[in-house]
Amino acid sequence: MNASHKNSQLCPNCRGLISRDEAVCPYCGLKNPGSLWKNSGFLRLFRDPDLFLKGLVGVNIAFFVLSLIISPGGMGMSMSPFGFLSPDKRSLLLLGATGVMPIESLHRWWTLVSASYLHGSLLHLIFNLIALRQIGPLIIQEYGLARMFSIYTLGGIGGFLLSYLAGVPFTIGASAAVCALVGAAIYYGKSRGGTYGRQVFQQVGGWAMSIFVFGLLVPGINNWAHGGGMATGILCGLLLGYQENRREMLNHRLLGGACALGTILILLWAVATAILYRFS
Numbered sequence: 121m122n123a124s125h126k127n128s129q130l131c132p133n134c135r136g137l138i139s140r141d142e143a144v145c146p147y148c149g150l151k152n153p154g155s156l157w158k159n160s161g162f163l164r165l166f167r168d169p170d171l172f173l174k175g176l177v178g179v180n181i182a183f184f185v186l187s188l189i190i191s192p193g194g195m196g197m198s199m200s201p202f203g204f205l206s207p208d209k210r211s212l213l214l215l216g217a218t219g220v221m222p223i224e225s226l227h228r229w230w231t232l233v234s235a236s237y238l239h240g241s242l243l244h245l246i247f248n249l250i251a252l253r254q255i256g257p258l259i260i261q262e263y264g265l266a267r268m269f270s271i272y273t274l275g276g277i278g279g280f281l282l283s284y285l286a287g288v289p290f291t292i293g294a295s296a297a298v299c300a301l302v303g304a305a306i307y308y309g310k311s312r313g314g315t316y317g318r319q320v321f322q323q324v325g326g327w328a329m330s331i332f333v334f335g336l337l338v339p340g341i342n343n344w345a346h347g348g349g350m351a352t353g354i355l356c357g358l359l360l361g362y363q364e365n366r367r368e369m370l371n372h373r374l375l376g377g378a379c380a381l382g383t384i385l386i387l388l389w390a391v392a393t394a395i396l397y398r399f400s
Contacts, residue, residue: 148369169260172269176256177249179387180294183237184245186391187211190398205242212238212292214394216386218280219290232284233386236276238292248294255301255327258320262308263360264368266376268301271356273379275300275349282348291342295331296349302328303353308362 131138136147187207213222216234223229239245259268279296302324309321328350335341360372 167265169257169265172265173253173256173260176269176272177252180237180239180245180249180252183215183387184239184242186394187215187238190214190394206240209290211394211398212240213290214390214397216390216394217290217292218284219288220284221289223284230386230389232277232280233273233383234390235280235292236273236294236297237387239294240292244293248298251298252294252301255298255305255324258324259301259304262362262364263304263357264363264372266368266373267356267360267362268304268376270360270372270375270379271300271304271353272297273383274356275303275352278352278355279345279347279349282351283342283344286344288342288344291345293342293345295342296345299328299331299346299349300353300356302331303350303355304357305353306350307354307357311357312362312364 127140128137129140130136131145131147136145138145138147184207188205188211191208191211209217215238216222216228216231217238218228218231218235222231239248256268259271263271276294276297279299280291283291283296305320305324306328309317309319309324311317312320331346332343335343335346360366360375
């Protein structure tokens with residue numbers, strides 16, 4: 121490889137081919153596009169959508185297994201499919217369940233993030249992961265991976281925050297975050313219009329109606345979190361834009377990176393404190 125090739129790179133903002141020593145990207149105007157922090161490996165988390173989705177699914181599964189392992193009363197073995205392999209509430213509380221009780225009694229505001237990675241039974245986990253695998257690729261395609269994870273994270277926070285304000289005492293699950301992806305898809309379909317946009321809007325709108333009907337019919341479903349997550353997803357779609365009207369830029373990747381870093385730190389804290397309290 122010659123020296124000119126070694127001194128070239130893709131702009132971290134617009135992905136144009138530039139020289140590493142450019143003071144300003146000639147395509148998008150980004151200052152110091154060759155700086156190390158703007159080309160950090162952490163931001164490259166958002167380069168492989170399939171691997172990222174598999175990792176997100178893997179984290180949810182890992183936290184479910186951990187919640188079963190540290191259950192003081194042992195795992196639930198109810199013959200009901202809704203209660204099969206259920207961690208007890210104490211292990212879920214230790215690992216970061218959210219709601220009025222964890223937030224007001226224990227001042228654990230960080231559980232607005234961690235609760236999205238906890239599930240109350242095997243069936244609960246399976247339903248949410250199937251939904252994530254169905255809607256996730258569409259949002260990645262239309263918004264980009266960084267914006268998808270920002271919507272997922274902020275939607276979970278928004279859903280559980282509304283749930284807390286509504287007085288729900290104890291809650292968990294990825295459904296608020298998944299509903300945010302549904303909300304973003306609804307916004308995309310309505311905003312884009314055309315044949316494809318209408319198809320997306322109608323199909324995902326049908327999913328949204330099914331979610332709310334299911335929540336009304338099945339006891340214990342947190343419709344506040346679902347509604348808050350969906351509303352947050354619509355708002356994020358409006359503010360962040362989608363690929364056709366606003367291509368993914370450095371600020372989107374920075375927001376996604378901040379969400380990823382914050383999530384990693386919170387989940388590590390949850391695991392460390394749970395193990396400390398459970399086995400000390």
